[in-house]
Amino acid sequence: MDSIDLEVLKSCEQWISRGSRCELVTVIKTWGSSPRPEGAMLAICDDGTVVGSVSGGCIEDDLIDRVRKNGITRTMPEIVTYGITADEAHRFGLPCGGTIQLAIEPLSQESGIAELLQRLTGHQLVARRLDLRTGMVTLGPASSGMSLQVSETTLTTIHGPRWRLLIIGAGQLSRFLAQIAVGMDYHVTVCDPREEYREGWQVAGVEVVHAMPDDLVLEMQLDSRSAVIALTHDPKLDDLALMEALRSDAFYVGAIGSRVNNARRRERLLQFDVTEAQLTNLHGPIGMYIGSKTPSEIAISILAEMTAVKNGVALLDAARIENAKIANRQAATDPSCES
Incomplete structure (x- = not known):
């Protein structure tokens, strides 16, 4: 996509x-x-x-x-x-x-245009400068903070993935998440050191890396336009990567798992010298509550929450997975809700 x-x-x-x-x-x-x-x-x-x-x-x-x-x-x-x-x-x-x-x-x-596409295929961030008087075009590197600029003589547009997403774990949910994120103009990297999971896993435009996730987090030098999502359910893979991600400038760090597993994960991360302040940036249970059941629906739920954080939108408590599920269970057992 x-x-x-x-x-x-x-x-x-x-x-x-x-x-x-x-x-x-x-x-x-x-x-x-x-x-x-x-x-x-x-x-x-x-x-x-x-x-x-x-x-x-x-x-x-x-x-x-x-x-x-x-x-x-x-x-x-x-x-x-x-x-x-x-x-x-x-x-x-x-x-x-x-x-x-x-x-x-x-x-x-x-x-x-052909050269621009070639550069974008290499995941470059490109500034395209159009001379409004002559129609001449020049291409050059752009930084992640650059945006469209226009003057009386020049229009500069920025092309390429200005946002990065690291997905830890090459499973079925990762596939849907990666496909949608690519369509949202993210540069998506999937990391999984487990060969049995990587074999046959392929999504067009997504880089699949064989490395320890925490090493890759450090190598990527995550900035404020980066997000990390851990999906393996394996603390040996997820926890160290989350620790490094929470210490970075990543705008979103999330991990899949139940309320119980999420609480245990937070306890483990505190033992890794992650501070309470850093831990508040961990999203989990991950996603926005939309009643999702299938991998594709869960992917939409996760990206909805990630997009809200990216755009500075504060989610209502009722939209958060944990609070919504508790409210639904209470409503289901409350006799006053029966007709």
Whole structure:
């Protein structure tokens, strides 16, 4: 599963290679409410085919309609603004009078899309700089803290996995977790020193590593854009890795297991000189309560919680696995709940 941005770039490369005219559309600024964030991309081919999204659909419809009526005629990048007036906001489906500004760039072999994809295949974080006056493109390395920048002359967009996820354990749940996380634009690494688990385990775009998890945690030098999820149920593999992860700047550290096992794990980690303050950053039982039963549902539950933490959203106690299960059991045994 590719991320949306990767699908957009791959479509552009295919259209360019077959000689079709196409444009890359990038959200560069929004005011008020907007369905898509800055940096969101859309690609449109001269036959009206569209991949990606820059709005809830109405702006896409306008772009498609213009291409079908007039073809792709731009030869240089252009900045276009939608929704300046209330009538336009209503016409283009922008909520609450929102306004969105787009950079529309005609693509060619000189646009560097093929080279950009090659770098992304190597898990590089890339800054793509577009000269808005000439259409010239240059590619260079980017740091994890960089974001989209636009001036009167240059548009700089950042491409590649700006977030990292280390999954400890190559099991069935790990497979679903990795597949979804790749689609969310994470650089996913799965670590499992057990050959019997690694054999035959493969997800496109995911690196599988044979190493002791705690060694890999140290080697990765986890930063504030890194997450660690332990799924082996084996304290020999999980605990030391969790210890090192909790001492790092990782924004999310979680481990699968029941309430009882989670309590025991916390006791063991305290014996490893993990501080009480560090231990408060351990998520477990892991995930957001959605009544999940199957591996795929559990993966969604875990990533929902991880996404909330990444976005700075405080979860209600009722949404946490431990509290929700206790509440459900109490409701099931409470006579007052019977009809």
